[in-house]
Amino acid sequence: MKIKVYFLIAFLLFLLSGCAERGNSAVFYVSKVIDGDTIQLSNDRHVRYIGIDTPEVREKKGGEWVYNPEEYAVEAKEFNRKLVEGKEVRLEFDVVRSDKYKRWLAYVFIDDKMVNEELLRGGYATLYTYPPNVKYTDRFVAAQQEARQGKRGLWKVYETISPEQAGRHIGEFATVRGLVVSTYQSPKVTFLNFGDNWREDFTAVIFTSNLNQFKRLGIEPVSYYKDRQVEVVGKIKFYNGPEIIINHPSQIRVAE
Numbered sequence: 001m002k003i004k005v006y007f008l009i010a011f012l013l014f015l016l017s018g019c020a021e022r023g024n025s026a027v028f029y030v031s032k033v034i035d036g037d038t039i040q041l042s043n044d045r046h047v048r049y050i051g052i053d054t055p056e057v058r059e060k061k062g063g064e065w066v067y068n069p070e071e072y073a074v075e076a077k078e079f080n081r082k083l084v085e086g087k088e089v090r091l092e093f094d095v096v097r098s099d100k101y102k103r104w105l106a107y108v109f110i111d112d113k114m115v116n117e118e119l120l121r122g123g124y125a126t127l128y129t130y131p132p133n134v135k136y137t138d139r140f141v142a143a144q145q146e147a148r149q150g151k152r153g154l155w156k157v158y159e160t161i162s163p164e165q166a167g168r169h170i171g172e173f174a175t176v177r178g179l180v181v182s183t184y185q186s187p188k189v190t191f192l193n194f195g196d197n198w199r200e201d202f203t204a205v206i207f208t209s210n211l212n213q214f215k216r217l218g219i220e221p222v223s224y225y226k227d228r229q230v231e232v233v234g235k236i237k238f239y240n241g242p243e244i245i246i247n248h249p250s251q252i253r254v255a256e
Helices: 002-016 073-084 115-121 137-149 163-169 208-215
Strands: 020-022 025-035 038-041 046-049 058-061 064-067 088-092 104-110 159-161 173-179 182-185 189-193 203-207 229-235 242-245 252-254
Touching: 025 073, 046 115, 073 104, 073 115, 104 115, 115 137, 159 163, 163 173, 163 242, 189 208, 203 208, 229 242
Parallel strands: 046 104, 159 173, 203 242
Antiparallel strands: 020 025, 025 038, 025 088, 038 046, 058 064, 088 104, 173 229, 182 189, 189 203, 229 252
């Protein structure tokens, strides 16, 4: 009798968890959509979508999160909500299953549709690859290219600006077009500098963990982009001046 009770309790706990394991994937119910690329499951676990980045709904001020949506953040969250909130989804994991915030990292499927990919295709997200979780990168690149060519979502509001204008667009998505005047490669980072003063001028940054993606294309960024006019696409951040972090070669191209 004790054995039967034990198995009954185990079965009930399994049901309450909202999870059904399937190899490298699991099925859960989505209780809440946090933003365009993050959801909360019925077991209270948060999930961050692999391979994409959407505009932020909140920002941190004085140690607290306040509602201050970036451009297209509300639209991305609503698109995500319509796809998954209150529904059963299948999570597929890659090499690394969680981040430093203890969120699960996953590809999220609703029926046979991958939500990560749909957000890219609709122009609600931009590509954000982070090795070793790169299983579907080729699909993601194709989806983003489709959105970009169709000027969907973010791609219809993107501005093309000069490196000198980048400092006025911190926190925004943009295309920065200009001349790479110098480059520098450290053990951890490759810098493409668009001005003589690297502490103030716009810089494109490629972390060493992403260099293999360029090398597979036969590109050595430190020499290939120097003295060339290029276009860099992404969110402009501030660190020793304005910068865009390049996570994939599709974010940068030599201008014609």
